[in-house]
Amino acid sequence: MERTTIDLWVGIFAAAGLAAMMGLAMKVGNLTTSGIGETYAVTAAFENIGGLKARAPVKSAGVVVGRVDGIQFDTKTYEAIVTIKIDKRYEFPKDTFASIYTSGLLGEQYVGLDAGGDSVPLKNNDKIAHTQDAVVLEKMISQFLYNKASETGDTKSGDKKQVGEK
Amino acid sequence: MLKRLTKLLQGIGSRMLERIWRLGAAARFFFYTMVYSGESLRRPQLVVREVYFTGVMSLIIILVSAFFVGMVLALQGYNTLQKYGSSDAIGVLVALSLVRELGPVVTALLFAGRAGTAITAEIGLMKATEQLSAMEMMAVSPIARVVAPRFWAGVISMPILATLFSMTGILGGYMVAVPLIGVDDGAFWSQMQANVDFKEDIVNGFIKSCVFGVACTLIALFEGYDAPPTAEGVSRATTRTVVISSLAVLGLDFVLTSFMLSP
Amino acid sequence: MTDNIVEIDNLSFGYKGRLLHKGINMSFPRGKVIAIMGGSGSGKTTLLRLIGGQLKPNHGQVRVDGEVVHNLDRSGLYRMRRKMGMLFQFGALFTDLSVFDNVAFPMREHTDLPESMIRDLVMMKLNAVGLRGAHSLMPTELSGGMSRRVALARAVALDPALIMYDEPFGGLDPISMGVIVNLIRSLNDALGATSIVVTHDVHETFSFVDYVYFVSEGVVVAEGTPEQLSKSDMPFVHQFVHGEADGPVPFHYPAPDYKREMLRGHDA
Numbered sequence: 001m002e003r004t005t006i007d008l009w010v011g012i013f014a015a016a017g018l019a020a021m022m023g024l025a026m027k028v029g030n031l032t033t034s035g036i037g038e039t040y041a042v043t044a045a046f047e048n049i050g051g052l053k054a055r056a057p058v059k060s061a062g063v064v065v066g067r068v069d070g071i072q073f074d075t076k077t078y079e080a081i082v083t084i085k086i087d088k089r090y091e092f093p094k095d096t097f098a099s100i101y102t103s104g105l106l107g108e109q110y111v112g113l114d115a116g117g118d119s120v121p122l123k124n125n126d127k128i129a130h131t132q133d134a135v136v137l138e139k140m141i142s143q144f145l146y147n148k149a150s151e152t153g154d155t156k157s158g159d160k161k162q163v164g165e166k
Numbered sequence: 167m168l169k170r171l172t173k174l175l176q177g178i179g180s181r182m183l184e185r186i187w188r189l190g191a192a193a194r195f196f197f198y199t200m201v202y203s204g205e206s207l208r209r210p211q212l213v214v215r216e217v218y219f220t221g222v223m224s225l226i227i228i229l230v231s232a233f234f235v236g237m238v239l240a241l242q243g244y245n246t247l248q249k250y251g252s253s254d255a256i257g258v259l260v261a262l263s264l265v266r267e268l269g270p271v272v273t274a275l276l277f278a279g280r281a282g283t284a285i286t287a288e289i290g291l292m293k294a295t296e297q298l299s300a301m302e303m304m305a306v307s308p309i310a311r312v313v314a315p316r317f318w319a320g321v322i323s324m325p326i327l328a329t330l331f332s333m334t335g336i337l338g339g340y341m342v343a344v345p346l347i348g349v350d351d352g353a354f355w356s357q358m359q360a361n362v363d364f365k366e367d368i369v370n371g372f373i374k375s376c377v378f379g380v381a382c383t384l385i386a387l388f389e390g391y392d393a394p395p396t397a398e399g400v401s402r403a404t405t406r407t408v409v410i411s412s413l414a415v416l417g418l419d420f421v422l423t424s425f426m427l428s429p
Numbered sequence: 430m431t432d433n434i435v436e437i438d439n440l441s442f443g444y445k446g447r448l449l450h451k452g453i454n455m456s457f458p459r460g461k462v463i464a465i466m467g468g469s470g471s472g473k474t475t476l477l478r479l480i481g482g483q484l485k486p487n488h489g490q491v492r493v494d495g496e497v498v499h500n501l502d503r504s505g506l507y508r509m510r511r512k513m514g515m516l517f518q519f520g521a522l523f524t525d526l527s528v529f530d531n532v533a534f535p536m537r538e539h540t541d542l543p544e545s546m547i548r549d550l551v552m553m554k555l556n557a558v559g560l561r562g563a564h565s566l567m568p569t570e571l572s573g574g575m576s577r578r579v580a581l582a583r584a585v586a587l588d589p590a591l592i593m594y595d596e597p598f599g600g601l602d603p604i605s606m607g608v609i610v611n612l613i614r615s616l617n618d619a620l621g622a623t624s625i626v627v628t629h630d631v632h633e634t635f636s637f638v639d640y641v642y643f644v645s646e647g648v649v650v651a652e653g654t655p656e657q658l659s660k661s662d663m664p665f666v667h668q669f670v671h672g673e674a675d676g677p678v679p680f681h682y683p684a685p686d687y688k689r690e691m692l693r694g695h696d697a
Contacts, residue, residue, distance in 0.1 A: 003211070006218045013222045017326030020333035024265065024368050027355065055363075296521040303481050303515045305507035306538050 039066060039085035040124040044098040044111075049080045050134025052100055052109045058084045060113040065090045068111060084111055086122075093118035099132035109134060192388045199317050199387070202310035212315035213322070220281040220316070220383075221323030225330070227280055228273060232264075232331040235272060236338025239263055243339075244347050256349055257358035260339035265362060265371045269332035271419050274378035277324060278411035282386035285316055286407040289390030290400035313387050320386070324379025325372055332371065370426045377418055382411045434459050434591055434623045435480055440489035442472075442479060449475055451647035452489070459590075462617050462624040464634045466669070467644035468678055473627040474518075476644075477593050480625070481513060482506045493591070511539055514584030515593045520576040522568040528555070528579050529564040535586040554582040557619075558612055574605030578612070585616055592617065594626040598633055606630075610637050631670055635659065643669065645678070 049071065058066035066086035074081050086092065095116030102109050122128070206213050243259040289312065292298050298308040336358075343349040362368070386407045393403035435457040442450045449472040457463050465473050478484045479491050485499040492498070493509055501509060522531050532551045536542060542550070555561040558578040568576055577597065584592055594613065598606050614637045617624045628634050634641070635655035643651040643658070643666060651658060651666045659670055668676030684690070 006215055009222045010214050010217045013217065013225065013323075013326065017329050020326075020329040021372075023333050024329065024336075025364055027359070292524075295519065295524075296517045297523055299483070300515070300517050300521040300523075302483060303510055303513065304535050304538070305510040306534075311538075 038088040040088055040122075041069060041083055041085050042092075042122050042124075042126050042128060043081055043083050044128040044131050045074065045077065045079045045081055046098075046100065046131050046133050047079055048133040048136060049082060050100055050102075050109055050136055052082065052111070052134065056108065056110050058086065058111045058113060060090070060092070060115065065113065082111065091121040094120045094122055094126070095130065096122065096128055097130045097132065098128045100134035102135065188392075191392065192384070195388050195391065196384055198309050199314050199384075202307055203314045203318065205307075205310040206314045206318050212311070213318050216316045216319030217323055220277075220285065220319050221326060223284075224277060224280050224323070224327060227276055228327050228331055229334050231272065231276060232269075232334035233338040235268060235331075236260060236264065236335030236340075237342045239268075239335070240339035240342035240347070244343065244349070253347075253349055254353040254357055256339070256343050257354035258361045260343070261336055261358045261362050262367060264332045264335040264339075265367050267371075267419070267423075268335065269328045270371050270374040270378055271415060273328040273331045273375060274324065274382055274415040275412055277320075277327060277379075278382045278386070278415065279408055281320065281323070282382050282407045282411055283404045285320070285383070285386040286390035286393070286404045287400060289313070289316075289387065290393035290395075290403050293391065293393060294395035294397070294400060296395075313391065317383050317387060320383025321376065321379045324382070325375040328371065328375035328378075366426075370422075374419065374422050377422060378415050381414045381418060385411045385414060432458055434494060435625070436490075436492045437476070437480075438490040438492065440479065440486050440491060442475065442484065442486045448487075448647055450486075453644070453647070453649055455642055455649065455652075457623055457625060459623050460617075460621060461639040462614060462626065462637065464626045464628060464638040464641045465644060466627075466629055466631070466634065466641060468629065468669075471644050472647065473629075473644060474595050477515070477595055477625065477627055480593065481510065481515065511587060512589055513591045513593065514587070514589040516577070516580050516584045516595060516597055518596045518599060519573070520568070520580035522571075522576055522580055522583070524568050526568075527564070528560065528566050528568070528571070531568065531579060532583045532586055534583065539587065550586070551582075554586055555579075557585075557616065558582045559608070574601050574608065577601070577605070577609060581609070581612060581616070585620065588620055588622075590620075590622050592620075592622055592624045594624065594628070596628055597626065598628055598630045606633055613637065631672070
């Protein structure tokens, strides 16, 4: 085989490999949507974060504006401190609400930001004051059962009264 | 009875010792390959030539296999996912399976079968026809001239082949999922992008393929270099290359995956 | 500078308890063509490997140009090998390189000569063996005799002081054999080198070598000029030179008594 032909084919081979890597990174992975821009960090305290994990998305109005960076436990207040990194392009007012939602019915959990009306924006290392915890399924079910139980109890006592009044 | 038992144990013991001895010889061989790699750096033309023979020549089998694997993944995946109404996740399924596991592992197995056996046979034959001896007598180290360039060529080719495998497999999956089955085009790609992480999945897959490249190439080179210089010896060596490479790849895959998936 | 380019001093060598050589003494003076002859398996080729430093002796010494071979370190060994050229039994040409590249190999590896000079040198060497026109062929396209000649050109590529031939006449037709004989002698004299030929071809070898060593059972059993040896009446030499079927080297592999073995079949 001619030397130059071999070189050509190896060059094509290497270029194809590089192109495939680029393709994977751009089209398949999330390189374009994460980590590229600059971010600023903000913390929020929750009583219960449910199943929130690091690198979960942070959305506002359904659009991804940042990522959950880290989750710590505060031993003094017994709360979960969640650090989120928000893209520098987006500013949020100081009285923004941070809540933990679930995508779909049983999907993964993410942090939702509802903007408030304050004119002062959140800055790096600020703390979000208003938070809403995750909805824990077990608590919901026990609540539902409790409500159901008290409902039937009311109707029973209602019937009793009617009987009594007769 | 006791005699037979002791003989059996002796057999097992000596076979174990031979395997351990071989492992040591292979480790020394790896060390020498590293030490003599200077020539490969000074004359990249040698490495380029070997990349052609190991990498470029394997392209056809890799790409065709990748295409089929991707298509099968899409078919099987759709079959199961649509029972849970999650057929939109088919893009994620195909992409993650390929990038994390099938890309590196299947490429390594195919590489061992095609390029690995070629390397073993070539070096074994060079040994049998005294070409390596001739090189030694001409004061040229066969390890520097013959072994090291092939080693680096294999290490370079494997990740490239694995990446091409993953990409082609995803395209194959796309071909089946979107035009054929009718999954939504946008859902296919957007779900994939949302769930495939560059650092966790793609880079880890790349690291795996590099490790497999080192293992498969080293095994192929050692088996060829160590083969008895007869026709039977060389043919046995090529079989050993495939068997040992496959086992090594699957074993390393487990080790690497457990490292990568644990937080 | 000694008169002998190679000296083998009381050499003993063997594997796994079986000694191949038991106290060999040989000396190879400069400028001569010397043959080492013996039966198959008598360790002739191993002697060449010991001289070249591929094997280490158990006892004794091999000295090349005054230096003890097995005491040399890697760089010393490689330095010594550049003074040697070796022709392997079936040529051992590199099958992935053309004839030209095969002969150019030692030049490209060990010298910094420009490609134009290398081209001229390669053509000169190929011309000396009569294969200048075949320079673009691949080794698989060559006949046995031709590949042997190319290997010879490669062995003398760097004008070595010592050339070793491992069974150069094996499997050649009479014409090719004559060609090789001619080449060995003329190259040796032209280069002022020393040639060691390992062979068991008596008739051809006696016609052109200066001195012969006979090796059997691990020792040198006879040595001398071809004229002296062809007149010798030592049993081994006589059997070898005249190609007798039976003599000191027995015809029969050791076996029990013939009559008893055949009759045993009947009785059983």
